[in-house]
Amino acid sequence: MSENKEIEVMQSVYDKNDEVAAKINSALTKSGIYAINVMGAPGAGKTTSLIQIIKRLTDVIPYVIEGDIEADFDTKTLQALGVKAIQINTGGACHLDSPLIGNAVDELGLSNGVLFIENIGNLVCPAEFMIGEHAKMLISTVTEGSDKPYKYPLAFEKADIIVINKCDLLPYVDFDEEFFMKGVRALNKTAPVIKVSGKTEEGFDKVVSWIMEKVK
Amino acid sequence: MHEYPITQRIIEIVGEYAVKNNADEVKVINLVVGDYSGYVASSIELYFELIAQGSACEKAKLNIERIVPKLRCSNCGVLFTRKPYSFECPDCKGEGRPTEIGQEFFIRSIEI
Numbered sequence: 001m002s003e004n005k006e007i008e009v010m011q012s013v014y015d016k017n018d019e020v021a022a023k024i025n026s027a028l029t030k031s032g033i034y035a036i037n038v039m040g041a042p043g044a045g046k047t048t049s050l051i052q053i054i055k056r057l058t059d060v061i062p063y064v065i066e067g068d069i070e071a072d073f074d075t076k077t078l079q080a081l082g083v084k085a086i087q088i089n090t091g092g093a094c095h096l097d098s099p100l101i102g103n104a105v106d107e108l109g110l111s112n113g114v115l116f117i118e119n120i121g122n123l124v125c126p127a128e129f130m131i132g133e134h135a136k137m138l139i140s141t142v143t144e145g146s147d148k149p150y151k152y153p154l155a156f157e158k159a160d161i162i163v164i165n166k167c168d169l170l171p172y173v174d175f176d177e178e179f180f181m182k183g184v185r186a187l188n189k190t191a192p193v194i195k196v197s198g199k200t201e202e203g204f205d206k207v208v209s210w211i212m213e214k215v216k
Numbered sequence: 217m218h219e220y221p222i223t224q225r226i227i228e229i230v231g232e233y234a235v236k237n238n239a240d241e242v243k244v245i246n247l248v249v250g251d252y253s254g255y256v257a258s259s260i261e262l263y264f265e266l267i268a269q270g271s272a273c274e275k276a277k278l279n280i281e282r283i284v285p286k287l288r289c290s291n292c293g294v295l296f297t298r299k300p301y302s303f304e305c306p307d308c309k310g311e312g313r314p315t316e317i318g319q320e321f322f323i324r325s326i327e328i
Contacts, residue, residue, distance in 0.1 A: 004243050004327035009233055012322045013225055125218070128254040150301045154252065157314055186303035186311050 017129055020098035024105060024132025032112035033063070034215045037131055039155060040139030042121030045165040047074040048198035049139050049207075050116050054083055056208040060215060061113030065104045067096040067120045074118065084108065095125035101132050114215060123148070127155040135160040135214060138191075142166050142175040149183030157187040161194070161210055168197040219259035220267070226260070227273050230326055234272045239328035242276040246325045250283040252318035257282055276326075285318025 012018075028035050040046045047066075054062045064085035066075045069092060078085040086108055088100055096119050105115075117133060119126040127136070138159035140148060143166050149156040156162065162184060184193060192210060196203030226247065234242050249257045257280045264278050286295040287303060291310025295317070298304075303312040 005237075006325050006327050007233055007237055008325050009229070009323040010325075011229055013222055013229065014321060016225060125254070147301065150303075153314065154254070182311075183303070187314060189313075 017098050020102060021130035021132045024098055024102050025130075025134065028105065028110070028115065028132060028134075031110055033110050033115050034113075034135075034211075035115040035117060035133045036211070037126065037133035037136045038116055038118045038139065039123075039126040039136060039159075040119075040121065041123045041141075041144060044121070044139045044141050044144070045198045046118050046121070046139045047077065049163060049165060049196065049204070050118060051078070051081065052196070052198060052201055052204040053116075053207055053211070054078075054081070056204055057114065057211070060212070063108055063110050063113055063115045065096075065101065065108070065115065065117045067100075067118055069093075069120060090120065093120070094122050095120050095129055096131050097129055098131045105132070114211060123152045123155050127152075127158045138162045140164050142170055143173055146174075146176040146180035147183070149180065149187060153187055156184055159188060159191050161207070162188070162191050163203075163207055164193060164195050165198055167195045167203065168199045219255060220263050222255060223260050223263040223267050226323060227264075227268055227271055229323060230276070231272050233326055234328060237328055240272060242273045242326050242328055244277045244279060244327035245273065245323065246279045246281065246327075248281045248283060248320045248322050248324050250285065250318040250320035252285045252314075253321035255321055281324070283318055283320050286315055287312030288315050289313075 038046050062083055064078050064083055066085055066087045069090055072087040075085045075087040086104055088104055117131060136159050138155055140162055142164060194203055194206045230242055230245055249255055261278060268274050284297055287298050288295050289305035289310045289312050292308045294305060294307050296306055298312060305312055
């Protein structure tokens, strides 16, 4: 019986998605677009936060790619506010991947602005897949429990900015901010953590300042 | 959850290496899957047999080497495995930070 011949491969298996993502990122940069991958659990306030952010963006054109399994409520809301937004319905996939984004970017015909890609409501998978973005924004909340960094470490580790929403509800929930921040800082030394409330509209100026710094 | 397309991709990559090395049949695939890679080793095993049918990998044995994630203590530098809900270093109680260890997902080698 002949012996097996071992062939070294040492190749990452993510490569196809990442290859496409790198091309998208390059194309967006060339078109003067800064792309932000917006992640968060369902109902955390991704769209609400985007609306508050976009309201405060003055010298920069906002574009939005909305990702949902089904329905287009959020896209319609944004379009009604005059934002150039398009919907991607995955029909079942739990995260957006780069080929989907590539097609959407071509459809939007973007130049010189900020592209917000609102990912599928999911605290697990979006953190794993590059989709051509320059930065990842995580929308967390005080209502999800202060243990989220411990339970979903990748989302908190990969975020370039963490927005904590629903702070108006702090008097009504048991949110241990110290425990939450300990978890965040163990995973992520650099992402700013900004408290906001989509309801009272407070806190978003700081988020916009961060974006404008990046866009320069 | 995403193991079906990723298993397809593994079989695709291995197929390319088999062709490059003039092999009709792959005997063994050595895969490295970190527990924090986002992929579950047992789910890949589940799909592998199904997807490999009719390909050069049809009769291949899939060896999966799992990597347990390690944090590095920011205080004393030791590498450790975390306890649930904690990032605390077991030696000095310092704060542990994530490392690349546990996020691996690659094909180490194949045997033809």
